């Protein structure tokens with residue numbers, strides 16, 4: 001790309017990103033965003049643009065040459081139910097909803113890559129541009145897959161990226177194997193007999209049992225998992241039906257567990273059920289455990305990580321490409337695609353001054369746009385190399 005091309009693309013992507021930022025939409029409600037994306041892809045001259053894939057998902061297809069391989073590049077489009085506290089001119093026009101995870105930036109970067117590749121080509125085969133809904137819920141990828149994504153828009157491998165606050169702009173990180181965790185949610189419901197605060201012995205109140213359960217759950221990671229396994233079990237809410245002078249007959253304990261292997265997730269659930277039952281029995285309460293798996297662990301394919309490093313070296317410079325030191329205990333819906341094809345998920349710097357993700361003052365850093373767009377375009381070109389280019 002010449003400097004003029006870069007400047008023009010950056011200006012366009014910045015305008016798109018700020019427009020999307022001002023009009024955030026929650027998962028599966030991305031109607032305006034999806035229409036915006038589809039209109040742009042059609043304007044760029046893509047071969048096919050399919051809307052309403054898995055609800056509000058959009059898939060653009062671009063073909064060049066005679067190659068029969070296809071690679072997918074994926075962005076997420078949804079916002080969060082957070083009220084923005086930023087002061088930018090383009091801040092959210094929708095109170096209670098904001099792009100606090102930078103998916104506005106991810107969408108703008110993938111649009112930038114689509115525009116560049118549509119204009120410049122330089123690859124042989126098929127590129128699928130996947131704009132998925134509802135990443136934050138962990139439901140959008142499954143919705144697209146259930147709607148026939150793999151059958152209707154076949155591809156051999158998939159790449160995705162996320163911005164990373166704290167990592168300088170122009171830096172790139174990924175790692176082979178586990179990079180982001182599974183997320184499981186749990187709800188433990190204790191039932192007993194509440195009553196007068198002055199007469200606890202007359203019933204089986206549930207609050208002390210709930211507190212004991214919360215403490216006992218702390219032993220799952222510390223005493224029931226191998227020290228070699230990374231996991232987190234967090235209780236986030238305890239809710240009762242008690243009041244100041246009445247003991248509760250109902251207590252609900254809610255929380256979230258993270259892990260990187262299905263065996264570990266299964267072990268956490270098994271131990272949680274044992275502890276909940278044993279503790280409830282000790283306090284004379286009945287208990288029910290509802291344990292659900294919201295996100296699966298994200299496992300990067302080692303060969304594709306090498307390909308990503310190769311493309312990132314061209315875009316970021318080899319000295320700015322690193323191996324993430326540790327897997328992250330955050331979760332990503334991108335992992336669902338990897339049950340079907342190998343994939344690689346990467347992080348790009350959002351700057352050292354960036355507010356954390358999901359913070360009401362967070363904003364995507366527009367300086368990162370060109371890096372993401374060029375990475376997408378470069379990986380497509382390298383993985384669908386034109387035969388005459390000598391590869």
Ligand SMILES: [Zn+2]
Pocket residue numbers: 100101136357358
């Ligand atoms: Zn998020």
Ligand SMILES: [Zn+2]
Pocket residue numbers: 101102103135162
């Ligand atoms: Zn995100």
